[in-house]
Amino acid sequence: MSKIRVLPDHVSNQIAAGEVVERPASVAKELVENSIDAGATRITIEIEAGGRRLLKVSDDGEGMVHDDAILAFERHATSKIRGSDDLNAIATLGFRGEALASIASVAKVELTTQTAGSNAATRVTIDGGRMRDVKDAAHPLGTTIIVRDLFFNVPARRKFLRSEATETFHLTNLVTHYALAHPEIAFTFSNNGREVLHAGVAKDLRERAYQIFGSDFLDNLLEVDGGHPQVAHISGYVSAPRDRRTSRDSQFLFVNRRFVRDRLIGRALSEGYRSVLPHGVYPAALLFIETPLEEVDVNVHPAKTEVRFRRAAAVADAVRESVRNALASAGFVREEPEPISTAHQQAESAAVGASVGGPEFKSITADVATVKSAAEPDPLKREFNLRPDYQSPPQSKIDFASLMSSVEEALAEEADPETPGRGDAETLGHGDTGTGGDGDTVTRGHGDMEMDDVAASLRPPVAASPRPPLSASALSRVPASGLPPFNSAEKFARPVAPESLSANIRPLGQLEESFIIATDDEGLLLIDQHVAHERVLFDKYRALESERRSESQQLLVPETFDLTPAQAAVFDDLAPELERYGFELMRLSGRTVAIKATPADLPASEARNMLAELLDTVDAEKKNAAHDTLRDEIAASLACHAAIKVNMPLAPEKMRWLIDRLLQTSSPTTCPHGRPVILRLKTRDILKGFHRI
């Protein structure tokens, strides 16, 4: 007897639903995409109980005639493609014709729709894939779909749903994405009867981003516009390097206005930030990639959140270069690294070693031409050209703060280490765990770890990574009792914008033997001596490396050290890269390595630490990252270990030397790890503080 049978429709639909419908946000995604494809100018999304109890999407699109409203729930029923040829150039968001069938197989669905030509609207009711009722109804032009009791007939799936707050967050995130991608459509989103987002038709992305995030967010963004229309045109906004996030959750990436999670683009974006942001720290981004339709295959995954580019490398180049150019035009990096003259190198080598406080005085007047004048207007302000009425916070801004506080409450309740973790890449209902293209170091361990990241992404950017601690005595000095508390300078001292730096910086002394106190035309400056030197050395190493002229110092007695098995696994790949920087390494028997020479500036005592640290952080993923990225990592690590430390007295000449060198670097205000190098307290703020103005 034969044993194979064709499954009934409602069973195969449920199986398909496993891929398309993972959580309420994936249902919303399909419905919103359908509304956009139907040419809607207004889309309203309402949810209750995190979308489990109710999820309603209304639009004013073209609607469906009576027969289509019924057909729409058949599997592979679509109006968007006709044959396989159409798969090569898909212009609509949908095309698989399985979303409505899948959703209707795992929920109670009611669809009401009206086209321009018909007398009455049609209402179709389907429960768990079974058609219950079709009748005439009243509805304005467009379509409303109500999805109730998601997974009512699939208890196993229901169990996987997260707390209401988590599901609500994913829904909010989803609506945010589509609202950003379609400023020409008005979006309204309400949760349990309360309106969370109301964005009217906007004239462009900037206005839409303002409606959603407010002007603070916008003020800190840099505009991206680059690439090539035949391959990929790149537009949108990215954050300045000082904005640091520990996850990619603030990255909104779109391909032909389709919301995607793409490792290639994510990685190329990070590479655009090479030398100003380290691995494991991410910029915020709203990036739109427009390619000719035939350049991209969107039929890669049922949830359509992955795409495949025909010329992937060219797209990645376009993203990286466009982002780099945006950083360069805002002054965060220089277009071309300045070749460093031999004289400078010698001065550096001599100065960096033990000779702190030595006589390497150099005038800072020589190279001022490379520093932009302070009078130049802020390119950001000019770029955004904010209208005066943009100054007050908009009404329609998503109330993220209250949303997130409810998420955090839910987290506290839900924390349950027994539950196995599910990665955040499942946001839209599929298991692409690969968001961490280039060495995501964020651990997504257990329970709702994902929500910690999500919450963090909406809070202000993270604080700087740990730095060498100040001496205990410096920190424990208690202010003399009896004095009234001073006003904190925190809100006055700000990281310095690169274009406001002039060469007219005069060092006055040191604070805690760690920060150089200086003045310039605008006020008082504090320069972190360690990170300033790190920036100087980083640029130097990168320049030397690209000219293949690294300088070594031979060790009298080679240092040996033993690799852990994990370190040994990456050592052979990393060694040639390290040798470009002046290391001479020899693998002895087994996992023992001898260091025979180190880069000129690196104290021998630091070499071992640095190697161990690098071998630990460069994992298999990064090894395969672009060479430039890996070299940046090595240069940054070298710079950090060779740089003068905090708690080190500096002679006045040494301070001037450091400031002089710093001003010539590619990015004097940001260290290779993205931290600020200089803080400024403006004379104006000092005057205000003393109530003189």
Ligand code: ADP
């Ligand atoms: P797909 O979007 O892949 O075509 P769906 O199952 O999502 O498949 O939808 C099936 C069809 O139903 C669509 O091709 C479209 O013709 C119609 N449809 C769905 N939603 C709407 C809507 N909101 N407005 C008008 N037509 C719709």
Ligand code: MG
């Ligand atoms: Mg669809």
